[in-house]
Amino acid sequence: MLRHALHRFALAVPVLFGVLLIGFLLMQVVPTDPATVRAGPQATQEVIAEIRRELGLDQPIWVQFGLYIWRLAQGDLGVSIINNVPVTQELGATIGPTLELMFAALVWSIPSGILLGTVAAYWRGSLLDRLIMAVSVAGVSVPVFFLGLVLIWFVGFQWQLLPFTGRAGPLWTLDGLLAIILPAVTLGGVFVGPVARMTRTAVVDALGAEHVRTARAKGLTERLVVLRHALRNALIPVITLIGLQIGFLLGGAVVTETIFSWPGVGRLAVGAILSSDFPMAQGTIIVLSAGFIVINLVVDLLYAVLDPRVRQS
Numbered sequence: 001m002l003r004h005a006l007h008r009f010a011l012a013v014p015v016l017f018g019v020l021l022i023g024f025l026l027m028q029v030v031p032t033d034p035a036t037v038r039a040g041p042q043a044t045q046e047v048i049a050e051i052r053r054e055l056g057l058d059q060p061i062w063v064q065f066g067l068y069i070w071r072l073a074q075g076d077l078g079v080s081i082i083n084n085v086p087v088t089q090e091l092g093a094t095i096g097p098t099l100e101l102m103f104a105a106l107v108w109s110i111p112s113g114i115l116l117g118t119v120a121a122y123w124r125g126s127l128l129d130r131l132i133m134a135v136s137v138a139g140v141s142v143p144v145f146f147l148g149l150v151l152i153w154f155v156g157f158q159w160q161l162l163p164f165t166g167r168a169g170p171l172w173t174l175d176g177l178l179a180i181i182l183p184a185v186t187l188g189g190v191f192v193g194p195v196a197r198m199t200r201t202a203v204v205d206a207l208g209a210e211h212v213r214t215a216r217a218k219g220l221t222e223r224l225v226v227l228r229h230a231l232r233n234a235l236i237p238v239i240t241l242i243g244l245q246i247g248f249l250l251g252g253a254v255v256t257e258t259i260f261s262w263p264g265v266g267r268l269a270v271g272a273i274l275s276s277d278f279p280m281a282q283g284t285i286i287v288l289s290a291g292f293i294v295i296n297l298v299v300d301l302l303y304a305v306l307d308p309r310v311r312q313s
Contacts, residue, residue, distance in 0.1 A: 008300045012293050019289040020072070023282055024065050032276040033057075038081045068282075077286070078279030080272075087283035090268060095287065097167050098253060098264035101187060104171065104180045105249065109188030110195060110242060117199025117238075118231055124204055132196060139193030144252045148186040148259040155182060166261050183260045187252050191245055198241045202234035209233070236303065243299025247292040254288075 035051040036043070043051075052058050056067055071078065077087035120132040156164030162181050169176035206212060207230050215229045254266030261267070269284035271277075 005301055008297055012297055016290065016293055019293075020069065020286065021065070023285040023289070024068060025061075027278045027282060028061060030276065030278070034081055034276065034278045037276045072286075077283040080277055080280045082272075082275050082277045082280070087279050090280060091265065091283055091287055094263055094265045094268045097262060098257070098266065100167075100171055101180065101183055101253060101256065101262060101264060102246075102249060104184035105188035105191065106246070108184070109191040113192040113195025114199050114231075114235075114238065116192070117196040117201075118203050118226065120196065120200045121203035121207065122226060124200070129200075133200070136193035136196040139189060140197075142190065144186060144190055144255045145259060147189050148182075148256060151182050151186055152259070164260060167263055183256050183262055186259070187249065187256045190252060191249060194241060194245055195238065199234065199238050202237050203230055206230040206234040239302055240299060243295055243302075246295050246299075250288050250291055 033048070033052075035048045035055060035057055038055075039048045039051050049058075056064055059067070075088070077091070079086055080090060116132050116136070120129040123129050152164045155161050163179045164182050166179065167176065168179035171177060171180065203226075207226075209230075211233075212225060212229050215225050220229075250266075253264060254269060256262065257264040257267040258270050265284050265287055269281060269288065272280035272284060
């Protein structure tokens with residue numbers, strides 16, 4: 001198990017380096033000059049040139065990238081061009097709300113998707129099965145921003161049942177819990193469909209397996225047969241899908257946080273890109289990319305725990 005974990009971690013290192021390189025190069029091709037943004041529209045060319053020297057922008061690209069990697073190795077993500085605040089300070093204030101939003105979205109969407117998929121598999125071919133699959137397909141097809149806007153218009157604006165702007169507090173407070181409901185439903189709504197469809201397919205295959213027929217022949221109740229023998233073995237591909245979808249959920253968090261003015265990393269990234277705050281934009285790219293890599297690493301380890309054949313490969 002330890003060897004498998006070290007192998008997966010070693011594979012993640014070059015992926016992260018590639019993300020850093022691509023993110024750095026993308027910031028270089030943006031037509032806006034960071035020195036001009038920091039100096040302001042009324043600055044002279046001499047002032048802009050001096051700022052470029054201070055930021056190291058007068059150096060060749062490979063030298064800038066080397067200095068960038070060196071600063072990252074020391075934990076220095078730079079200083080925001082717009083508000084002159086360390087990037088790590090801004091990220092530290094926004095990572096918490098993003099993790100809260102993702103947790104709130106996953107805590108209801110994963111159990112709901114697994115439950116719907118299991119029910120559809122057990123009563124496959126019935127009207128209930130077709131209804132669940134129709135809802136799942138609709139959930140996959142509806143964009144995140146559309147679902148968010150619909151919830152804001154009806155639940156937040158027309159019916160005024162829940163707040164829909166900003167974060168009112170941490171999850172363990174009533175105001176914070178009410179404020180996160182609509183963003184969590186929006187972000188998790190696109191997650192239920194894929195999980196339900198994959199669970200249904202996996203459980204249908206498991207219900208026809210020989211060990212399930214043996215369990216039924218022993219006289220076990222249908223509840224134990226489905227939960228202990230069918231669903232447990234069907235969770236391996238479901239967990240793989242969940243891990244991949246959680247990674248893509250980071251992209252959905254960017255849209256969700258922007259729509260609901262949620263003070264997370266996604267909203268910070270959008271604001272940094274729109275304002276040409278390159279150090280802040282690069283910092284958010286690093287955090288989001290590292291989150292995606294860590295999630296996939298955890299999924300690989302869980303896959304090895306559930307399937308011993310993976311550890312032996």
